[in-house]
Amino acid sequence: xxxxxxxxxxxxxxxxxxxxxxxxxxxxxxxxxxxxxxxxxxxxxxxxxxxxxxxxxxxxxxxxxxxxxxxxxxxxxxxxxxxxxxxxxxxxxxxxxxxxxxxxxxxxxxx
Amino acid sequence: xxxxxxxxxxxxxxxxxxxxxxxxxxxxxxxxxxxxxxxxxxxxxxxxxxxxxxxxxxxxxxxxxxxxxxxxxxxxxxxxxxxxxxxxxxxxxxxxxxxxxxxxxxxxxxxxxx
Numbered sequence: 001x002x003x004x005x006x007x008x009x010x011x012x013x014x015x016x017x018x019x020x021x022x023x024x025x026x027x028x029x030x031x032x033x034x035x036x037x038x039x040x041x042x043x044x045x046x047x048x049x050x051x052x053x054x055x056x057x058x059x060x061x062x063x064x065x066x067x068x069x070x071x072x073x074x075x076x077x078x079x080x081x082x083x084x085x086x087x088x089x090x091x092x093x094x095x096x097x098x099x100x101x102x103x104x105x106x107x108x109x110x111x
Numbered sequence: 112x113x114x115x116x117x118x119x120x121x122x123x124x125x126x127x128x129x130x131x132x133x134x135x136x137x138x139x140x141x142x143x144x145x146x147x148x149x150x151x152x153x154x155x156x157x158x159x160x161x162x163x164x165x166x167x168x169x170x171x172x173x174x175x176x177x178x179x180x181x182x183x184x185x186x187x188x189x190x191x192x193x194x195x196x197x198x199x200x201x202x203x204x205x206x207x208x209x210x211x212x213x214x215x216x217x218x219x220x221x222x223x224x225x
Contacts, residue, residue: 040218041218042201045213100156101154101156
């Protein structure tokens, strides 16, 4: 069945450093979504990518969807303590309604 | 506040107890989901309902029994659970099952089985 892996599993960075998490699917995706879960909280939607090679930005966050629509990345520039949390990707394979969540990357930002 | 409300927020139950988790949304969404989130594991999809009809049952043990009486409410009935069932149970909704739309998550029920 479809699997979605994320690397790294954990990342500790100094405040001000950049951070990137990568998401890889075993199957071609129709679209991919990214969520953030703060410690003790619930997943909150960040963004959706649909087109091959698509790049979207939200302030310091840059999201990319691979040309083959099997991988994606989230890059945070100049991290802040408010960026702390676990970042999940969720991919939907073509022809299905199911979103498979990635394993998540837990980010800690040291002040 | 996402518009999806889960109760209770915390639950401790014995292995012989019967309890129910409740999820409520007034967003007008037609698709509702139960997820299980354990430590060091990805979000596991348990059940999916679309217009009150169950469309997904992801090999979930029968000690978990979902119910969707209407499109605004979703329940997860629990009985004779095991300690390994301790986890955060998240409810989510989307406008429609087949749309490229975001999932709105509730705050979850933290379940501890003793």
